[in-house]
Amino acid sequence: MRALRVERSLTRFAAARISAQPHPLRLADVDPPDLPGADWQVVRPLLSGICGSDLATVSGRSSRWFEPIVSFPFVPGHEVVADTDDGTRVVIEPVLHCRIRGVDPVCPACAAGRTNHCERLVAGHLSPGLQTGYCRDTGGGWSALLVAHQAQLHPVPEGWTDEAAVMVEPTACAVHAALAAPIGHGVTAVVIGAGTIGLCTIAAVAHLRPDVTELIAVAKHPEQRRLARELGATHVVDPDEIRRAVRRATGSWILDQGQLTGGAGVVWDCVGSAGSIADALAVAAPGATVVLAGMPGHVGVDLTGLWQREIRLAGAYAYGPEPAAGGRHSFELAMEVVGRAGLDRLVSARYPLDRYSEAIDHAAHAGGRGATKVVFDLRNERRR
Amino acid sequence: MARPGFVLEVDRSTPPILTWHGEGFRLERLPAGRSRVIYAPEPLKPLDDPDEEIRQALLHPMGDSAPLPDLLFAGMRLTIAFDDISLPLPPMRRPDNRQRVMEAVLEMAAAAGVDDVVLICALALHRRMTEAELRHAVGDRVYDAFAPSGRLLQHDAEDPAGLVHLGQTDQGEDVEINRRAAESDLLVYVNINLVAMDGGHKSVATGLASYRSLRHHHNVRTMRHSRSFMDQERSELHSSNWRMGRLIAASGVKVFQIETTLNNDAFPEQMGFLQKREWEWTARDRGAYLATTKSLSLAPPRVARSIFQSIKAPHAMTSVYAGEVEAVHRATTDMVYRQQLVAVDGQTDIAVFGLPHLCPYNVNSIMNPILVMCMGLGYLFNLYRGQPVVRRGGVAILSHPTPWAFHPVHHPSYIDFFEEVLADTTDPVEIEKNYEARFANDEWYRHLYRTSHAYHGVHPFYMWYWGAHALEHLGRVIIVGGEPRSVRRLGFSPASTLADALEMASDVVGRDATITHLHCPPIMIADVS
Numbered sequence: 001m002r003a004l005r006v007e008r009s010l011t012r013f014a015a016a017r018i019s020a021q022p023h024p025l026r027l028a029d030v031d032p033p034d035l036p037g038a039d040w041q042v043v044r045p046l047l048s049g050i051c052g053s054d055l056a057t058v059s060g061r062s063s064r065w066f067e068p069i070v071s072f073p074f075v076p077g078h079e080v081v082a083d084t085d086d087g088t089r090v091v092i093e094p095v096l097h098c099r100i101r102g103v104d105p106v107c108p109a110c111a112a113g114r115t116n117h118c119e120r121l122v123a124g125h126l127s128p129g130l131q132t133g134y135c136r137d138t139g140g141g142w143s144a145l146l147v148a149h150q151a152q153l154h155p156v157p158e159g160w161t162d163e164a165a166v167m168v169e170p171t172a173c174a175v176h177a178a179l180a181a182p183i184g185h186g187v188t189a190v191v192i193g194a195g196t197i198g199l200c201t202i203a204a205v206a207h208l209r210p211d212v213t214e215l216i217a218v219a220k221h222p223e224q225r226r227l228a229r230e231l232g233a234t235h236v237v238d239p240d241e242i243r244r245a246v247r248r249a250t251g252s253w254i255l256d257q258g259q260l261t262g263g264a265g266v267v268w269d270c271v272g273s274a275g276s277i278a279d280a281l282a283v284a285a286p287g288a289t290v291v292l293a294g295m296p297g298h299v300g301v302d303l304t305g306l307w308q309r310e311i312r313l314a315g316a317y318a319y320g321p322e323p324a325a326g327g328r329h330s331f332e333l334a335m336e337v338v339g340r341a342g343l344d345r346l347v348s349a350r351y352p353l354d355r356y357s358e359a360i361d362h363a364a365h366a367g368g369r370g371a372t373k374v375v376f377d378l379r380n381e382r383r384r
Numbered sequence: 385m386a387r388p389g390f391v392l393e394v395d396r397s398t399p400p401i402l403t404w405h406g407e408g409f410r411l412e413r414l415p416a417g418r419s420r421v422i423y424a425p426e427p428l429k430p431l432d433d434p435d436e437e438i439r440q441a442l443l444h445p446m447g448d449s450a451p452l453p454d455l456l457f458a459g460m461r462l463t464i465a466f467d468d469i470s471l472p473l474p475p476m477r478r479p480d481n482r483q484r485v486m487e488a489v490l491e492m493a494a495a496a497g498v499d500d501v502v503l504i505c506a507l508a509l510h511r512r513m514t515e516a517e518l519r520h521a522v523g524d525r526v527y528d529a530f531a532p533s534g535r536l537l538q539h540d541a542e543d544p545a546g547l548v549h550l551g552q553t554d555q556g557e558d559v560e561i562n563r564r565a566a567e568s569d570l571l572v573y574v575n576i577n578l579v580a581m582d583g584g585h586k587s588v589a590t591g592l593a594s595y596r597s598l599r600h601h602h603n604v605r606t607m608r609h610s611r612s613f614m615d616q617e618r619s620e621l622h623s624s625n626w627r628m629g630r631l632i633a634a635s636g637v638k639v640f641q642i643e644t645t646l647n648n649d650a651f652p653e654q655m656g657f658l659q660k661r662e663w664e665w666t667a668r669d670r671g672a673y674l675a676t677t678k679s680l681s682l683a684p685p686r687v688a689r690s691i692f693q694s695i696k697a698p699h700a701m702t703s704v705y706a707g708e709v710e711a712v713h714r715a716t717t718d719m720v721y722r723q724q725l726v727a728v729d730g731q732t733d734i735a736v737f738g739l740p741h742l743c744p745y746n747v748n749s750i751m752n753p754i755l756v757m758c759m760g761l762g763y764l765f766n767l768y769r770g771q772p773v774v775r776r777g778g779v780a781i782l783s784h785p786t787p788w789a790f791h792p793v794h795h796p797s798y799i800d801f802f803e804e805v806l807a808d809t810t811d812p813v814e815i816e817k818n819y820e821a822r823f824a825n826d827e828w829y830r831h832l833y834r835t836s837h838a839y840h841g842v843h844p845f846y847m848w849y850w851g852a853h854a855l856e857h858l859g860r861v862i863i864v865g866g867e868p869r870s871v872r873r874l875g876f877s878p879a880s881t882l883a884d885a886l887e888m889a890s891d892v893v894g895r896d897a898t899i900t901h902l903h904c905p906p907i908m909i910a911d912v913s
Contacts, residue, residue, distance in 0.1 A: 235804075237803070238803075241803050244799060244800055244803060245803070245804065247828065248800055248804060248822075248826075251826065251827065251828075252828070253827070253828040253831065254828065
């Protein structure tokens with residue numbers, strides 16, 4: 001079968017960093033993955049999204065943090081809507097936690113249901129890999145076929161398009177991020193970034209956080225601004241306007257170094273750059289929570305404000321039971337958000353595997369080209 | 385003798401006309417047979433001995449006022465208020481009129497044994513002046529005598545303890561002014577009347593007032609019913625100020641008004657071509673024009689701005705009157721009209737306004753897009769008496785680079801106004817209803833206004849209201865050579881050239897539309913029949 005595969009090659013990763021081309025990625029004929037156990041089955045992707053973490057990987061910019069928790073060669077793709085052999089359409093919850101790995105007894109985090117905190121990502125009968133799409137044994141969504149544990153499969157609601165279904169996984173991440181900050185009352189909040197995660201976070205906040213009464217979205221491009229408004233942002237501003245916009249909304253002051261004296265109660269940083277984190281810390285009120293929803297990597301940020309203003313910096317990775325939503329799972333909530341907010345509209349472009357370079361380039365420059373989510377379309381891919 | 389103003393009918397022999405374009409100029413050829421150019425009168429002859437004229441004015445006041453020495457006595461509280469940096473434009477060479485007048489007043493006060501003297505810069509909601517700016521206005525001697533001892537103040541319209549509410553007019557307008565000024569035995573106001581709008585009761589009722597008081601006349605309704613600001617008889621802005629001024633007088637505040645006028649000699653000799661009619665340019669003028677425009681085109685915007693902001697005008701005093709406010713102001717207004725009125729026969733379909741680098745609110749600062757709007761539609765549009773130069777439903781073509789640039793210290797609330805308010809609406813009524821109160825009461829703006837050099841939070845609203853009549857009157861506004869995204873944010877249409885702008889205007893007023901170019905500065909008032 002055909003698959004896009006990432007191999008461990010320092011030369012290719014270095015070349016990618018220099019040229020901004022996806023050198024680590026190769027389109028190859030590969031053997032389908034074996035079924036690791038009885039609870040596993042073959043699934044055939046229909047659409048598979050290109051995520052920011054995928055882009056970081058294929059452009060050689062990913063943090064070395066991931067090295068011990070991935071296994072080469074792997075087929076990327078963890079935002080997947082697929083068919084099972086019996087014709088059921090499913091979305092995959094890609095985290096490869098204890099149960100899926102056959103680890104028994106499961107780790108304390110998995111025992112508590114927090115599978116995104118799994119402590120055994122390198123154990124069990126699978127090779128290391130934090131998710132499907134980063135593990136050499138499971139395959140990934142950028143191919144004609146992969147294997148998945150039955151605990152990873154979520155049936156797609158009747159009548160849904162593939163485009164809506166492929167948005168469930170990123171929306172689940174956004175749901176988890178939206179609920180990662182404490183619930184308050186009459187909260188002014190900020191979402192920095194209006195790519196896929198940013199827009200999904202706006203939608204998730206709009207649907208799941210009635211305590212957020214004013215939501216300021218920071219968007220760079222016109223189409224992003226339009227979508228941010230449609231999905232529930234009350235104000236949409238350019239990146240260089242964020243501090244003034246939050247100041248206006250919260251009645252605080254701006255000091256000479258650009259930080260606010262007051263600020264927003266919650267800031268979701270869906271970019272993860274040094275600049276966006278600095279902005280987030282600058283506009284967060286004393287005692288506020290900054291949620292890092294975008295994958296950051298190496299950044300240099302002055303944390304003095306975080307200390308002096310007792311700001312909580314929280315990561316939001318993947319999904320799980322959400323205490324703030326009565327313990328309901330992020331995927332279940334994401335299904336509701338995708339349906340109610342019509343997030344299928346965020347799928348802007350579909351590419352066959354052969355045009356992977358174009359697809360990666362499009363995804364890397366999506367905002368400027370009026371796009372949000374770029375996906376591989378595997379529906380016409382030859383299967384064997 | 386100075387030649388009066390002049391209206392040129394453009395024909396095929398007319399040379400290209402100098403059009404201001406921010407920190408630069410363009411030579412524009414106007415369509416023959418349907419265009420005209422209004423030129424300002426030449427500068428009036430200045431007073432031969434201004435210091436002596438000032439002394440005589442103080443000794444022989446107008447109206448029912450006693451001579452100034454008779455109003456001064458030992459032990460009294462004397463306050464001298466004076467116009468801020470928004471006047472004159474460009475700033476005049478030293479000595480400034482304010483310095484001359486203040487020195488004369490202080491000399492008489494000293495002779496009378498008056499010790500309790502305080503100087504107050506009548507800022508209204510404008511930014512606080514810097515030491516250098518104050519020194520330029522009042523002179524080093526006055527500055528050094530008063531500032532170190534804290535007796536040279538700048539009016540603070542947000543200081544509750546420094547304001548006093550004198551009552552309401554019969555129209556329900558709150559009159560709240562500077563406490564020190566109101567509670568003095570005598571308030572001397574030192575004016576520079578650059579245009580007919582300045583002076584009179586507006587000096588105290590606006591310059592020393594609070595936001596609570598100012599909002600009664602700085603609003604959309606008043607601005608739309610001031611036609612124009614240069615014609616006090618038809619200006620609701622002035623009617624309101626006059627009601628307030630009379631209430632101030634009735635409250636027992638004794639005002640001794642001193643008004644001075646300037647001629648319109650606005651540019652130094654090396655830029656003399658700016659004062660001349662193009663067909664009268666000498667070879668030297670042409671050379672100066674070419675050298676100036678070439679060097680400006682090579683200079684970065686910051687450098688060009690700095691060059692223009694350094695211009696000190698050779699304005700000279702043409703009159704000085706003192707005494708009772710209304711009597712003084714009538715005489716002053718006559719002098720302003722003598723210098724600036726130009727008889728213009730009827731309206732036009734298209735008015736062309738070249739916008740210079742300077743307006744009252746960007747001295748030593750940046751002409752941001754909101755000030756571009758205010759300068760074009762608030763000031764130049766309103767330089768008329770009778771009726772606007774451009775007919776109702778006509779087109780205004782402004783020429784200015786209109787960069788998306790703001791002075792962060794001077795204009796912080798302007799940035800927010802531009803980013804937030806104008807992104808939502810450009811309708812003055814909506815803006816006033818939905819946004820003014822929040823900006824006016826914003827604690828951060830208030831802090832910057834009181835302690836830094838920032839215009840008050842509400843000031844950009846007033847700039848927008850200033851153009852409210854024009855926005856209602858005009859069918860379209862086009863800005864030539866403006867940064868497109870700034871121009872669009874203002875709600876106007878960008879055009880690359882004047883020819884393009886005229887083509888665009890033809891959609892509104894037809895292909896044979898008449899065109900009038902206001903060749904300003906120097907300042908003039910079109911007396912439109």
